[in-house]
Amino acid sequence: MAPRKFDLIAFDWDGTLIDSTALIATSLQEAARDLGLAVPTREEASHVIGLGLIQAFMWLWPDLEEGRHPALLERYRYHFLGRDREITLFPGVREMLGVLRAQGYLLTVATGKARQGLIRALEQAELTGFFDATRCADETASKPHPMMLLELIEEFGVEPDRVLMVGDTTHDLQMARNAGTAAVAVSCGAHPISELQREPSLAILDEVGALPRWLACHG
Structure with a gap:
């Protein structure tokens, strides 16, 4: 088996993990x-x-x-x-996160939500305490500024090239580019594929639940 490329995965929240x-x-x-x-x-x-x-x-x-x-x-x-x-997680998200956690990835969230909004969302999704760290726009710089990812990189002591950002918008992809990390886009959220294709990413997946299969082949 080829060595794993990433240690830390940063997920956007709205439009990536949850259908909002x-x-x-x-x-x-x-x-x-x-x-x-x-x-x-x-x-x-x-x-x-x-x-x-x-x-x-x-x-x-x-x-x-x-x-x-x-x-x-x-x-x-x-x-x-x-x-x-009324908002629900996308199909397969809970299972996907469980697989990645079992495989030893550091799982984090980098979101445009405010802290109180993310706390409420995590509670409603029954994912409180599931992620190793989270970053919110009211506590750091808003996307596409790289500060969210740079803070996570510093917190866990990982190299930028060992970090994968997963998101549904060009803001997510631009943040990853600005932070020097890799990115994977998902087409189930806010920005259409035509926009996502304008920014660098390793792949555009139909749904975030496909991430473990993609990582098994490419990550």
Whole structure:
């Protein structure tokens, strides 16, 4: 058997492990309607998934006064938290994580969510305590800045070329490139394959559950 290439796997959360893209996009649209802002298209709202919320607001509404961000955040959370219990893990995710953990990989999360949002999501998915470490956008720099991955690299003392980022957006792939790590994309989330293909990655998988099979051949 060929030697393993990676020691640490960093997963994005929304759109990668959990099927939340539609609800996030809809919640952004509804928040805009509530405040009389220009309502983004589904494509525009999906594009910002993976960024921290403030960064997402700045991309969608670049002329919006900063003082209106708190109201927009409140309306987004109102719509999202009212339905987030409907969100489920993608099929096979729990089994996939179990396989990788048994194989000795360090499993981490690098997400655009805020810490409280990730805590809630992990509880609802019954994955609290499952990951070796997590990073959130309100505690470090938002993607595509490499800080999330660089902090994980430092925490575990691994080399960048031993880290694999797995995500569903170009933000994830750009973060990996900026941190000097490898990346695998999944096409089940926020960004279409046509966008994912514009950024460097080792593969674009149909679903994250296929990762152990890919690693067995390539990682």
